Amino acid sequence: MRMTVRLDLPREAGSVPAVRRLLRSTLAVLHVDRQSGDDLELAITEACANVVHHASGTESFEVLLEVAEDHCAIDVRDEGAGFDPTAVGTPEAGSERGRGLFLIKALAENVRMHSAPRRGSLIHFEKSFA
Numbered sequence: 001m002r003m004t005v006r007l008d009l010p011r012e013a014g015s016v017p018a019v020r021r022l023l024r025s026t027l028a029v030l031h032v033d034r035q036s037g038d039d040l041e042l043a044i045t046e047a048c049a050n051v052v053h054h055a056s057g058t059e060s061f062e063v064l065l066e067v068a069e070d071h072c073a074i075d076v077r078d079e080g081a082g083f084d085p086t087a088v089g090t091p092e093a094g095s096e097r098g099r100g101l102f103l104i105k106a107l108a109e110n111v112r113m114h115s116a117p118r119r120g121s122l123i124h125f126e127k128s129f130a
Contacts, residue, residue: 046100055080079120
C-alpha cells in the first residue's frame with residue numbers, strides 16, 4: 001500500500017499540529033513502528049514551524065507526504081524570502097532557537113534543502129522503516 005497526500009496550508013501556527021496529526025494517522029494506518037513515526041513527526045513539525053516563523057512574503061505553504069510500508073518521503077515547500085542552506089550548522093549550546101534543521105538532519109535520511117532569495121524554499125527528507 002502507498003499513500004500520497006498533498007496539502008496547501010495557510011502559513012499560520014495552527015497548520016503545524018494539523019500536519020503532524022495527518023502524518024501520525026497515515027503512519028498508523030500503515031503500521032509504521034513508533035520510533036520511526038516519532039522521528040518523522042518531530043522532523044515535519046520542525047520543517048513546518050520553520051516556514052511559519054521564517055518564510056516571510058508568502059501566505060501559504062505546501063506539504064507533500066509519500067508514505068509506503070517501508071519508506072516515507074516528505075517535502076515542505078514555500079514561496080517565501082528564502083534562506084542560505086549553507087549557513088545551517090550546529091546550534092549553539094544552550095540556545096533555544098536554531099535547532100530545527102539540525103534535528104531534521106539528525107532524524108531523517110536524504111535531507112536536501114534548496115532555497116533562493118524571493119523564490120522560496122524546499123526541505124526534502126526521507127525515512128526508511130525496519
